[in-house]
Structure formats: structure tokens, C-alpha cells
Amino acid sequence: MKIYTGGGDRGKTSLFSGERVGKDNNRIEAYGDLDELNAVLGALAAGLPEASPGLQAELQAIQSDLFRIGAWLATTPGASAAESLPPIDPGRSVWLEGAIDRMEEDLSPLKTFILPGGHPSAAWAHVARTVCRRVERRVVRLAGDPPPGEAVAPLGRAMIYLNRLSDYLFVFARHCNRRHGIADTPWKA
Amino acid sequence: MESVSRDLQPGPFAARILSRRWLSPTAFELTLERPPGFDFQPGQRVRLGIGPNARDYSIAAAPGGPDIVLCIRRVAGGEVSTWLSKAGIGTELCGSGPHGYFTFTPSPRPAIFVATGTGVAPFVSMARAGTKGFTLLHGVKRVEDLFYRNLLAASAQRYIACLSEEAPVGSDVFAGRVTRHLERQVPPGTCDFYLCGRSEMIRDVTWLIDDRFPGSRVYSEIFY
Numbered sequence: 001m002k003i004y005t006g007g008g009d010r011g012k013t014s015l016f017s018g019e020r021v022g023k024d025n026n027r028i029e030a031y032g033d034l035d036e037l038n039a040v041l042g043a044l045a046a047g048l049p050e051a052s053p054g055l056q057a058e059l060q061a062i063q064s065d066l067f068r069i070g071a072w073l074a075t076t077p078g079a080s081a082a083e084s085l086p087p088i089d090p091g092r093s094v095w096l097e098g099a100i101d102r103m104e105e106d107l108s109p110l111k112t113f114i115l116p117g118g119h120p121s122a123a124w125a126h127v128a129r130t131v132c133r134r135v136e137r138r139v140v141r142l143a144g145d146p147p148p149g150e151a152v153a154p155l156g157r158a159m160i161y162l163n164r165l166s167d168y169l170f171v172f173a174r175h176c177n178r179r180h181g182i183a184d185t186p187w188k189a
Numbered sequence: 190m191e192s193v194s195r196d197l198q199p200g201p202f203a204a205r206i207l208s209r210r211w212l213s214p215t216a217f218e219l220t221l222e223r224p225p226g227f228d229f230q231p232g233q234r235v236r237l238g239i240g241p242n243a244r245d246y247s248i249a250a251a252p253g254g255p256d257i258v259l260c261i262r263r264v265a266g267g268e269v270s271t272w273l274s275k276a277g278i279g280t281e282l283c284g285s286g287p288h289g290y291f292t293f294t295p296s297p298r299p300a301i302f303v304a305t306g307t308g309v310a311p312f313v314s315m316a317r318a319g320t321k322g323f324t325l326l327h328g329v330k331r332v333e334d335l336f337y338r339n340l341l342a343a344s345a346q347r348y349i350a351c352l353s354e355e356a357p358v359g360s361d362v363f364a365g366r367v368t369r370h371l372e373r374q375v376p377p378g379t380c381d382f383y384l385c386g387r388s389e390m391i392r393d394v395t396w397l398i399d400d401r402f403p404g405s406r407v408y409s410e411i412f413y
Binding site for chain 2: 003004005006007009010012014016017018019020080081083084
């Protein structure tokens with residue numbers, strides 16, 4: 001099945017809300033980086049040991065959340081197309097908090113910065129975390145573009161989710177190292 | 190018409206073939222029974238699975254009707270479309286749907302629908318659901334491929350058949366491709382374009398929109 005039309009060969013693309021914009025548009029940057037985050041999460045999940053079906057399922061649920069957020073990023077606030085989008089559920093951020101708390105129960109408190117790395121799965125989680133922070137910055141920039149109001153509420157919920165996801169990925173990395181018996185490497189100033 | 194409802198989640202279904210009607214030597218209308226609880230918006234698709242293959246087909250019926258009507262082109266060498274062109278009446282098909290977001294949303298801007306071949310199916314559904322006042326360009330090779338012509342002409346503010354291989358007959362017929370008509374006959378402006386058809390048409394029309402209709406909205410659906 002052909003998935004290409006070539007309509008974007010001249011550097012423009014269509015938003016979900018129909019507007020033609022340059023591929024360097026802030027919205028494209030935002031959902032492009034979100035796509036990158038999703039791909040890194042896929043790499044992270046693919047590299048997890050087979051004995052981690054719970055973690056893999058958790059990551060896949062997050063990947064689905066990111067698709068929902070991506071649809072909002074691809075839609076101009078207030079556009080009629082937004083009426084067809086599933087809302088960003090604030091409960092998903094609460095769900096992430098629960099997952100963070102669960103993983104943290106087995107981790108020792110940090111007293112210093114740690115170096116990103118350790119087991120490959122932990123290293124990938126750190127990569128995902130940094131990409132997630134970049135997406136968050138992109139969304140903050142988008143949310144600041146239109147006048148404040150109800151139309152930016154979905155982006156506000158996306159910001160909360162991404163902020164929480166970054167924390168989740170940090171704890172996820174430490175959790176992976178612990179599962180593999182690898183101590184986090186403290187930063188030596 | 191409203192946008193796609195958030196409640197219309199795609200799901201699996203089984204439906205029997207009720208009838209088949211040939212629209213041209215290569216295109217046919219396939220009517221399936223409507224599974225209980227199946228709902229859709231005009232412009233949406235169903236996915237039919239035949240063995241290991243699955244293909245998407247836009248629904249040409251109006252929501253609320255008793256059946257699911259599909260407009261299908263029998264593709265040379267295409268396993269699914271060829272099988273569907275021969276399957277017996279009463280055969281049960283497995284599918285899923287509704288899929289897609291190619292739905293019409295009214296706006297203050299003029300709506301221009303552009304279709305090639307059986308890509309006209311979603312616009313047939315929209316017309317059957319009561320959408321009016323649009324401009325429709327239907328690009329086909331020959332007059333025999335202008336299925337649904339009367340229905341669409343009755344709903345459209347302007348219906349233009351664009352024939353690429355035959356000399357035109359009639360005031361609503363243009364000699365040439367849809368891109369050529371857009372280029373020569375439609376004055377520049379800001380419009381809502383809905384494109385459904387071959388990928389080459391979508392590419393060429395999209396570029397034309399960028400050049401000649403800046404500020405327009407573009408919604409597209411590729412047909413194969």
C-alpha cells in the first residue's frame with residue numbers, strides 16, 4: 001500500500017485541522033519530537049528483558065497516550081477538528097504518579113546527581129527522558145502562542161503529562177539498574 | 190454536519206453481502222447488512238479482511254440507513270477487490286470500523302471536494318446525508334466512470350466532471366484533469382479542500398493549493 005503522496009515534497013504539510021504550514025512550524029516541531037519520544041520508548045521497550053511484560057505493557061500504554069497528545073499538537077486550538085479528538089485524560093498523569101511511587105518503593109533515596117547510564121535499558125530510559133523534556137519545552141512554547149483561554153486547556157494537560165512522564169522515565173532508569181544489580185553512578189564534582 | 194463523534198470507536202464486525210451493483214466495467218457498489226450498533230459519520234471507512242489481506246473502503250451510504258454501501262474499484266491483480274467482485278450474495282465478511290477522520294465540517298469558506306474515480310465515495314455519503322452547497326470536481330477517464338453523477342449534481346452547488354480521455358459532452362463536463370480545471374476555472378481564494386483519490390492527484394492538487402489558494406485548509410484521503 002502506498003503511504004506517500006509527495007504532497008509534502010516542497011516543505012509544507014497539513015495539520016489535522018487542515019492548515020498548510022511549513023515543516024519547520026512550531027506545531028510540526030512539537031509533534032515531530034513527540035514522535036521521536038515515542039520511537040525511543042519503543043526502543044526502550046524492545047530492549048527490556050523478556051521477564052518484564054508488566055513494564056512493556058506500561059510503556060505501550062504510554063505510547064498510546066502520546067498518540068492522543070500528538071493529535072492535539074497537530075490541531076490548531078479552537079479549530080472544529082478538535083471536536084473529533086479524544087480528550088487528554090488528567091487521570092493518565094495520576095496513573096504515572098502511581099507507577100513512579102511503585103518503582104520508588106524499592107529505590108534508595110538519592111543524595112547526589114547520578115550519571116545517565118548503567119544497564120542498556122536504563123541508558124535508553126535516560127535518552128527517552130531527555131527527549132521528553134524537549135517535547136515538554138516545545139509544548140510550553142506552543143501553549144504560549146495563542147491567547148490564554150479554554151482552547152489551550154488540552155496543551156496544559158499535555159504539559160502536566162509530559163512533566164510527569166519525565167519523572168517516570170528517570171525513576172524507570174533507576175529501576176532498571178536496580179533490577180540488573182547495577183548501582184547508579186554518582187556524579188563526582 | 191458534525192465532526193466525528195468521540196463515541197464512534199472502531200470495532201470488529203461481521204456482515205453479509207446483500208447485493209452487488211456494477212457502476213461501470215470496473216467499479217461496483219457492494220451493499221452489506223449493517224451490523225447491530227454499527228454507526229459512522231459520512232467520510233469514514235470500513236476495513237474488510239479477506240484471508241491475510243485487509244483493505245479500507247469508504248462508505249457511500251448515509252448514516253442512519255439500513256445498510257453499509259461501499260463503492261469499490263476492481264483493481265487488476267488486486268486480491269481483495271477481485272474477491273469482493275465475485276463473492277456470492279449472502280457471504281459473511283469480517284471487518285472493522287468505522288475508521289478515519291475524513292469528515293466534512295462546515296465553515297465560512299467555500300468547500301471544494303475533489304475526487305478521482307471511486308474516491309468519490311465519501312462525498313456520496315456526505316451528499317446522501319444532506320450536505321449541500323459544495324463544489325465537486327470528479328476526475329475520471331471516461332463518461333462511463335461518472336457514477337453517482339445525478340445524485341452529486343443535485344446536491345452540489347457546482348458539479349464538474351473532469352474527463353481525461355474523452356471529449357466532453359454537456360455543460361458540467363471539462364476536458365482534462367481536475368488539476369487543470371482548478372488551475373484554469375476556479376478563481377484564487379481561501380477555501381476548504383477535501384481531496385480523495387489517487388496519490389498523484391492529491392500531490393498535484395496540494396501543490397496547486399499552496400500556490401494558488403494560500404490560507405486554505407486541506408483534508409485528504411488516499412485511495413488506491
